[in-house]
Amino acid sequence: MSYVLKILTALGFASIIMGLGACSTNPATGQRSFTAFMSKEKEAQIGAEEHPKILKELGGAYDAVEVGAYIARIGSQLAALSELPQMQWRFTVLNDHRVNAFALPGGYIYITRGLLALAENESEVAGVLAHEIGHVTARHSAQRYSTAMATNIGMTVLGALGSAAGVPSGVGRVANFGARAALQQYSQGQELEADMLGVRYMTRAGYSPDGMTSFFQKLRAHRDLEAREQGRKSISHNIMSTHPRTEDRIRQAINLAKERVVKNPKVHRAAYLKAIDGLVFGDDPSQGVRRGRSFMHPGLRIAFKVPPGFVMSNSPRQLVAFGPKMSRIIFDMVDPREAERVRSLADYVGVEWGRHLNERQRVERIEVNGLRGATVQGRVSSRDGPRDVRLVAVRTNHEKIFRLAFITKPSETQRLSTELRRTTYSFRRLSVKEAADIRPLRVRITTAKSGDTAASLAKRYPFERFKQEWFQLLNNMEPGDKIRPGQKLKMISG
Numbered sequence: 314m315s316y317v318l319k320i321l322t323a324l325g326f327a328s329i330i331m332g333l334g335a336c337s338t339n340p341a342t343g344q345r346s347f348t349a350f351m352s353k354e355k356e357a358q359i360g361a362e363e364h365p366k367i368l369k370e371l372g373g374a375y376d377a378v379e380v381g382a383y384i385a386r387i388g389s390q391l392a393a394l395s396e397l398p399q400m401q402w403r404f405t406v407l408n409d410h411r412v413n414a415f416a417l418p419g420g421y422i423y424i425t426r427g428l429l430a431l432a433e434n435e436s437e438v439a440g441v442l443a444h445e446i447g448h449v450t451a452r453h454s455a456q457r458y459s460t461a462m463a464t465n466i467g468m469t470v471l472g473a474l475g476s477a478a479g480v481p482s483g484v485g486r487v488a489n490f491g492a493r494a495a496l497q498q499y500s501q502g503q504e505l506e507a508d509m510l511g512v513r514y515m516t517r518a519g520y521s522p523d524g525m526t527s528f529f530q531k532l533r534a535h536r537d538l539e540a541r542e543q544g545r546k547s548i549s550h551n552i553m554s555t556h557p558r559t560e561d562r563i564r565q566a567i568n569l570a571k572e573r574v575v576k577n578p579k580v581h582r583a584a585y586l587k588a589i590d591g592l593v594f595g596d597d598p599s600q601g602v603r604r605g606r607s608f609m610h611p612g613l614r615i616a617f618k619v620p621p622g623f624v625m626s627n628s629p630r631q632l633v634a635f636g637p638k639m640s641r642i643i644f645d646m647v648d649p650r651e652a653e654r655v656r657s658l659a660d661y662v663g664v665e666w667g668r669h670l671n672e673r674q675r676v677e678r679i680e681v682n683g684l685r686g687a688t689v690q691g692r693v694s695s696r697d698g699p700r701d702v703r704l705v706a707v708r709t710n711h712e713k714i715f716r717l718a719f720i721t722k723p724s725e726t727q728r729l730s731t732e733l734r735r736t737t738y739s740f741r742r743l744s745v746k747e748a749a750d751i752r753p754l755r756v757r758i759t760t761a762k763s764g765d766t767a768a769s770l771a772k773r774y775p776f777e778r779f780k781q782e783w784f785q786l787l788n789n790m791e792p793g794d795k796i797r798p799g800q801k802l803k804m805i806s807g
Contacts, residue, residue: 339451356454357401360419364403367423372408372597372629375426381406383588387435388422388442394517395450395510404442410595410627412535416445418454430594430756430803431531433789435581436524439515444525447510453503508565521578531786538782542624543635586801590758594805596627598751605777608632608644611748615715617644617740620732624778639697640721640729642736647706647714655714658687662706666716667691670702681707682741692723701726705737715740752807756787761800770796774805 368374375381381404388404402420407413409425416422422445424438432438448454499507512522596602601610603625609616619625623636634642647655655661663676670691679686686707693700705717717740719733754775761770771784785792787803796802 353452356418356452358419359454360417360421363417364405364421367417367421368405368407370629371423371425372600375406375408375593377406377592380426380429380588380592384424384429384438384442387439388446391439391443391514391518392420392446394514395446397450400449402446408593408597410593410597412532414441414445416448416454418449418452420449422446422449426592429589430592430787431535432528432585433531433582434524435585436515436520436579437528437531438524438585439518439520440511440522440525440528443511443514443518443520444507446514447507448499448503450510451503451506453499453507505565516575519575519579521575521580523578524580527789531789534786538779538786541782542779543626544624544637544639545635583801586758586803589756592756594754594756596753598753600629601627601632602751602753603627604775609743609747609751611743611751613646613713613715614743614745614748615709615740616743616747617717617736619736620729636729638722638725640725641719642733643716643718643720645716647716649712652708652712652714655708658685658706658708658714661714662687662689662704666706667704669693670704679705679737681738684709684740684742688737699723703733707740709742754805754807757804757806759802759804761796761798761802763798765796765798767794767796770802770804775807776805 384406385404389402392398392400392402397420400420402422404422404424406429407423407425410427411425412427412431414422414424414428422442424441424445428441429438432441508525511525515522515525598611601608601613606621606623607616607618608625608627619634619642620636623634623640623642625632625634631643631645634644636642646652659676659678663673667673667676667689670689670693673689673691676687676689679688684707686705688703688705690701690703693702699722701721701723703719705719707715707717709715717737719736721729721733767784767788767790768781771781774780774783776783783805784790785794787805
């Protein structure tokens with residue numbers, strides 16, 4: 314093909330893209346947006362297909378019917394006041410202790426029970442739901458998908474032009490990375506639109522936008538507290554993230570709140586606290602529970618204890634304990650199908666699991682409370698420098714192999730070795746009765762009495778560290794705030 318013909322062919326593809334780029338006006342935003350590659354019917358199909366996957370990945374729907382109905386009522390009221398009242402909206406409370414909310418195309422809105430525990434009143438939850446409804450009505454998923462598709466087609470065109478005009482071949486790989494990033498995050502402009510639409514739906518429903526701003530402030534405080542628990546500095550979004558920083562969103566939401574004034578706005582704190590009284594807090598027993606320094610899993614019937622100063626973070630896939638000087642303990646289990654194929658724990662630890670260790674030492678066979686195990690130590694390189702790693706595998710039956718990875722700075726390995734060894738040998742089987750007796754922690758709404766203080770009440774929180782900080786965060790208090798007799802407060806208990 315001649316040079317000129319290559320150029321004309323490539324430009325022909327480009328004209329197709331320009332034709333596809335004919336934008337439509339979104340009734341919610343009033344803006345023209347590019348959604349050529351995802352129709353409204355396709356959005357509904359994707360939402361329906363992904364919904365069961367979301368439930369499987371994130372702990373399923375929270376099984377308290379009253380809580381789910383309460384959130385669905387708030388969400389449905391807001392959605393009915395949007396530009397898409399005829400859509401089949403679906404609101405789901407996820408059985409996930411993490412603080413999160415998100416939307417799928419087609420009207421699927423998700424909010425976690427962890428977020429419900431953090432919120433102070435109905436207005437704050439309405440702000441979260443309204444924001445997610447805004448993402449759906451603005452068709453942000455369709456925009457991201459269509460932009461990514463056009464980017465990929467554009468790279469095909471660029472490749473054709475490049476072969477004729479000398480464009481470096483690596484450009485296509487960079488663009489593909491950008492397309493993936495577009496599918497993973499909303500842009501700052503889209504977040505702004507969702508905030509604006511959220512304020513619109515809140516005010517139409519009689520809520521003050523102050524609920525949106527106050528909850529953003531809670532998100533920042535929660536982020537900072539979790540960072541402190543994990544021994545890290547407070548983390549801001551990196552340059553590749555397209556979400557605005559929390560501080561920017563707070564200022565933005567405050568400005569939006571000034572645009573609309575709601576007379577006698579709904580807050581509904583008492584009704585909200587009544588609705589979440591008894592809400593499961595933290596881990597669900599089906600995923601294992603943390604109690605102080607102990608982790609217990611009634612379904613798997615195992616338990617162990619982490620060293621003093623370590624804070625555990627649990628998820629359906631693994632547990633991570635964050636310790637001093639960036640030390641870590643990672644606990645998980647081998648897939649049962651893979652575990653059945655393992656004939657020798659020593660070979661598994663040394664040859665398979667530990668194959669990437671440098672300076673690997675000899676594999677040791679160990680016995681942990683009557684259970685067969687194996688361990689090996691070595692070193693790995695990380696972006697923060699070298700790390701010593703000890704791998705421990707313990708087998709309870711032919712299809713269950715549990716793993717503990719201890720990761721420390723070389724300068725800390727000797728100092729922590731005794732406590733980490735104690736963690737290994739604390740691993741044990743739970744009795745049937747012990748497993749049956751495990752109950753989740755719950756949010757309990759109590760009435761303050763005369764003489765109660767934040768310090769005295771925080772001591773009753775069943776946490777290893779940061780009791781007072783958690784009490785203040787969950788009860789919307791600042792250090793030094795006084796508690797009034799009769800004040801309704803969130804307590805955490807078993």
